[in-house]
Amino acid sequence: MTLTELEHHIQTTSKDTNEEFKRLFHGRGSLYENYRHLTIDSIDKLVSVALYFQEENEVELIEMLKSFVENSHYTTLVVQKRYLKGAPSEVLIGEVPEDLYVLENNIKIKLNLLSNKNSGYFPDMKKGREFVRENAKDKRVLNLFSYTCAFSLAAKMGGAYEVINVDMSKGALKTGMQNHSLNNLDPRGVSFLPYNILKSFSSLKRKGPYDMIIIDPPSFQKGSFEATKDYEKIIKKLPQIASEDCLLLSCLNSPELESDFIIDLMKEWAPSFEFIKRLPNLEEFASADENKSLKNLVFQRKIKS
Secondary structure, X not given: OOHHHHHHHHHHHOOOOOOEOEEEEEOOOOOOHHHOOEEEEEEOOEEEEEEOOOOOOHHHHHHHHHXXXXXXXXXXEEEEEOOOOOOOEEEEEOOOOOOOEEEEOOEEEEOOOOOOOOOOOOHHHHXXXXXXXXXXXXXEEEEEOOOOOHHHHHHHHOOOOEEEEEOOOHHHHXXXXXXXXXXXXXXXXXXXXXXXXXXXXXXXXXXXXXXXXXXXXXXEEOOOEEHHHHHHHHHHHHHHHEEEEEEEEEXXXXXXXXXXXXXXXXXXXOOOXXXXXXXXXXXXXXXXXXXXXXXXXXXXXXXXX
C-alpha cells in the first residue's frame, strides 16, 4: 500500500460522519505489510492516530494526515508515538475537549488521549460488550479486570440486577464511576472493588454466586498478570463462584495464544463449563491470521444431574 492508497482508504472509510467511534485504518492485523505500525480512528470530529514503531516515511505520513484532516469534516488531529517512552501524544491540529468521550451503541465512554498509554477504551471489544448487553438481564455480573468498566456499562444497559467491577487500579475504577454517571445509570447495585483478583477470591465468593462472569485480563502486565501462568488460577476458582447456569465470557488478546489455550484450561479445571462459541471480531479489525487476533470465548455452565 502506497501513501496515496492509504489516503484514499481513509477518505473512503471516513465518509460515514456519524458520532460513533470508527476505525478508519487498522494496520495491526498485518494485512498491510508496510503499515503494521499504524492505526487511525475517528471519534466524532477528531482523528486519533497511533504509531507503534518508527518508519522512514513518518514525516510524510503525518503531513498526509494533516492534509486529510484540514480538507475534511474533522477539526482535530492527535498523534500518539507509542514507541517512545511514556507513549506521548501530540495535538497537531485543533483542540481536544476536556470532557471527550467515545460513543458506542449509544453508550458513552470517557477518553484520555493525552496522558496515558491507553485511552480508557478498547474498541476491538465491541462485540463482547454487545454480547454482555444482550445477555445480562436480571443477572448478577462479576466483571474481572474491569479497567474503566465498559463491560459494566453494557451490563447495566442490558438490565443486569447487580454488577461487581474488580480491578487493581483505583484510577481506572474512578473513571469507571464517572462512566456510569456520564450515562445516567443508577449507581445502586454497582460496586467498584480495587482488589488484586488473584488474592481476593474469598471476598468475591462471599458476594456470589454470579450468573455472568467476564474475564478480560491484560495478556501481560508485569507484577500483576501473565496469561500463560495466571489464567489457570482464575479458571480453577470459577466453580466456587459461579451459579449453576453461569454464562462466562473469557477474553484473550495475546497473539501468541490461540483459543485452545482457554478451552483446554476450562476442560481441565472447570469442566462444568461447556464451550459455546467464539464471538466474531469486527470487520474493521481484520487480521491476516485470525487465530492470533482477539479471542472472545463464550462458555455456559451446565451441571449434570
